[in-house]
Amino acid sequence: MAKRDLALAEEKLTFKLQVNQDPDLNSPYSKNEIEADQLSVDRLKNSLAKAISERDMLVKYDHPRKQRKLALALEDAQVNDKRASLEAEKEIRKAEATEKAKKETLETRRTTLKELEEQAAKLVVKAEKSGLVVYDTGRGRRGGTDVVVMVGEKINPNQRLMMIPDMSSLQVSTKVYEALVDQVKPGVPVVIRLDAKQRMALKGHIDKVAPLPDSQNRWLNPGVKIYNVTVAFDDSTDGLKPGMTANVEMMLARLENVLSVPVACVFTEQEKTYCYRRSWGKAERVAVKVGRMSDTRVQIAEGLKEGDEVLLGAPADHVRKSSEKDGQGRKGKSQPAASGNGF
Numbered sequence: 001m002a003k004r005d006l007a008l009a010e011e012k013l014t015f016k017l018q019v020n021q022d023p024d025l026n027s028p029y030s031k032n033e034i035e036a037d038q039l040s041v042d043r044l045k046n047s048l049a050k051a052i053s054e055r056d057m058l059v060k061y062d063h064p065r066k067q068r069k070l071a072l073a074l075e076d077a078q079v080n081d082k083r084a085s086l087e088a089e090k091e092i093r094k095a096e097a098t099e100k101a102k103k104e105t106l107e108t109r110r111t112t113l114k115e116l117e118e119q120a121a122k123l124v125v126k127a128e129k130s131g132l133v134v135y136d137t138g139r140g141r142r143g144g145t146d147v148v149v150m151v152g153e154k155i156n157p158n159q160r161l162m163m164i165p166d167m168s169s170l171q172v173s174t175k176v177y178e179a180l181v182d183q184v185k186p187g188v189p190v191v192i193r194l195d196a197k198q199r200m201a202l203k204g205h206i207d208k209v210a211p212l213p214d215s216q217n218r219w220l221n222p223g224v225k226i227y228n229v230t231v232a233f234d235d236s237t238d239g240l241k242p243g244m245t246a247n248v249e250m251m252l253a254r255l256e257n258v259l260s261v262p263v264a265c266v267f268t269e270q271e272k273t274y275c276y277r278r279s280w281g282k283a284e285r286v287a288v289k290v291g292r293m294s295d296t297r298v299q300i301a302e303g304l305k306e307g308d309e310v311l312l313g314a315p316a317d318h319v320r321k322s323s324e325k326d327g328q329g330r331k332g333k334s335q336p337a338a339s340g341n342g343f
Contacts, residue, residue: 002051006044013037131164134242165242171207172231174248175214181227183252184209190231195245206250207232253292260297265310266290275304276311283315 016034020027127133135149149161172192176184184206192202206229213225231248265275266288273290276283288303304310 002044002048006041006048009037009041009044013041127164129164132167132241133162133164136160136163167237170233170237170240170242172204172233172246172248174229174231174246175226176209176229176250178213178225178227180252181209184227184229184250189251191249191251192231192233193247193249194240195247197239202237203234204231204248205234206230255292255299258291259300259304259306261300261304261310262312263293263296263298264312266298267314275300276314277304278309278311283311 013034016029016037019025020029020034155161186206186208188206190204190206192204194200194202208230210228212227214228261275267274267276272287274285274287277286278284286303289301291299291301293299
């Protein structure tokens with residue numbers, strides 16, 4: 001290809017020189033064209049010389065080097081193949097020995113299993129009546145750790161391992177913090193939701209509240225007091241089983257015809273509570289007095305009226321000013337009011 005291109009370029013240059021030498025044609029090709037064609041011929045000659053040199057280098061040096069490299073690689077592959085064959089034979093012998101040992105172990109265990117099955121058949125305990133049997137995992141009589149009922153565990157004389165619960169009087173055992181225990185009284189209505197039956201919401205009521213904090217939690221976290229609460233079902237408990245996980249929502253108060261806003265609308269600063277009310281297109285900070293709270297709403301006792309439009313967040317200019325004041329040590333940064341329970 002390079003030789004052909006060079007031959008064509010030389011032929012083209014020769015033709016133009018011959019034409020220009022004819023006095024009758026008055027040199028139709030300019031000097032620049034002749035020089036450009038000459039440069040093209042020179043460049044093609046250099047390219048052809050370079051290609052011939054590279055071919056010679058490849059034939060003389062690169063090709064023998066690659067051959068030696070491939071020969072060494074072949075030798076390494078043959079050595080590796082032999083080593084792999086020896087390793088495979090070794091692994092086969094090892095696997096055969098392991099298989100033999102495991103067969104002997106299996107036979108021994110089968111014999112042991114047969115003996116244990118014969119012994120287990122003699123340990124069947126039958127209940128006095130039909131029902132659902134649950135393990136008794138309550139604490140020991142002296143406040144020890146939880147009782148673990150499983151194979152291999154040590155049992156004590158007269159220790160209760162299992163029981164048949166009365167399915168006609170199922171209850172929910174839950175806990176409340178000390179801050180709310182005064183609001184939790186027998187008879188307070190509740191809504192019970194089960195993890196296993198998420199679409200089911202059962203009605204119930206608080207049956208009793210423990211007079212003293214839970215002793216187990218007192219050991220784990222002495223600074224927090226938690227009281228045990230027993231919840232009774234008002235709806236049918238068909239389909240429920242002991243040990244199911246349940247979430248209890250206690251209706252501590254029902255407020256009607258009260259003014260409330262979302263929790264995100266209420267802010268606190270230096271123990272004062274306020275909201276941002278939109279007035280004539282501007283945000284106006286208004287001090288408010290709050291009442292009961294839920295996880296989503298806050299009762300507004302004073303400071304706002306029905307129909308006021310409040311902001312869900314502090315305006316950007318107020319956040320900037322509060323940050324500057326906080327940096328000077330004069331005022332704290334505004335924070336949304338914390339939500340509470342019982343709304």
